[in-house]
Amino acid sequence: MTNQATIDQVNPQSHPGKDVYAVIGHPIAHSKSPIIHAYFAKQTNQSIHYGRIFSELNAFKETVEQFFARGGKGLNITVPFKLEAYELAQKKTETAKLAQAANVLWYKDGELWCDNTDGAGLTRDLQRLLKHQGASLNHAKVLILGAGGAAQGVIEPLMLEKVGQITIANRTFAKAQQLVEQFKQSATSAQVLLEAIEIQDLAQSDRDSSDAFDLIINATASGLGDASPISKELLKAISNSKTLAYDMVYGKETRFMQDARELGLKASDGLGMLVEQAALAFETWRNFKGADSTLDIDGAIAAVRATY
Structure with missing residues (x-):
């Protein structure tokens, strides 16, 4: 870890004339955030430098304070520091309060602010994908596979988009x-029907094509391996030709996505979510107002995919 800590550090004082940002995590070498922010900076002609910072598990507060003391402008936070980032901030957006976790930090009027753009990043990505299919989240029937932290972070943002x-x-x-x-x-x-079911009971439901889900989100970690939380046969039974299959894992074609494509469904990984949450942070830091339509999301996604 010593080598990584040496390589993945950003000293704002080493980049005169530029506003300096970074993503901090443990581990961090895998992060694609520098590619995304470099793309947005070039597109909008912003003079910034964005890097990665590796922090020891017991040194997050010290690492953050050092970065800002040296002139840093903003930080993205990834695992496992989102709870610590939330606690460290003096000012918290309503979105961060709702999530009780933060993935964005910046100073404003001498106080450390935090936000959480993960949920909005997901819903923006889903809206973008559904728009291509002539659909939206409004009144959609959504199935979330899994009940861990990833699933927990999805529920409130989806309800805010008025799913059915x-x-x-x-x-x-x-x-x-x-x-x-x-x-x-x-x-x-929000007038949303919210229900729980065992995965195995999905197969026992009396469903016809009109009862299919509009959106199926794999919020389990199965995509990190070579498995899917449900069988291809079950996926077929609970979907129709307009169903979007979304895996929150990114960077690979998961078994869940492969099964969906073989059934003729539209399938996507979670890279768009990563790019969209980065766009929201970029807009906050650079004081873009209503800039969601100006950043080239598809271009940023393509730039990251080109590195795989």
């Missing part, structure tokens, strides 16, 4: 039901 139904399917019913209980009040306010 969210079904959480997990191997263990109790864990899925726990999320339903957690978000029950928000679901009632």
Whole structure:
């Protein structure tokens, strides 16, 4: 780790004339964020430098404070520091408060602010993909596979987009039901049908083509290996030709995505989510107002894919 810590450090004082940003994590060498922000900077003619910072697990606060003390302008936060980033910030956006975690830090009027752009990054990516199909999240029937942290972070943002139904399917019913209980009040306010089910019970549901899900999100870690949380046969039974299959893992064609494509479904990995949440951070840092339509999201995605 010593070598990585030596390589992945950013000293703002080493880049005179440029505003300096970075992503901080442990590990961090794999991060594609520098490619994304470099693309946005070139597109918008912004004079910035964006790098990676490796932090020891017990040195996050010190590393962040040192970066800003040396003139750094903003940080993206990745695992495992999102909770610490939230606690460290003196000012928190409503979105960060809702998530109780932060992936963006910056100073404003002498105070450290934090935000969480993960949820909005996901919904913006989903809206972009669905728009290509002539669809939207409005009133959509959504199935979330898994009930862990990734699934938890998806639920509230989807409800804010006024989906019609969210079904959480997990191997263990109790864990899925726990999320339903957690978000029950928000679901009632948003008039969203929120329900839990065991994954195996999806196959037992009496479904026809009109009862298919519009969006199926794989929020499990199965894509990191060579597995899918559901069989190809089950995927076929709960989808139709307009269903979007979305895997939150990015950087590879997962088994879940392969099965979807073989069934003729539109499938996508989570790279667009990464790019969209980066765009939101970029807009905040560079004080872009209503700039979501000006950043070239497709171009940034293509730039990252070219590195695989």
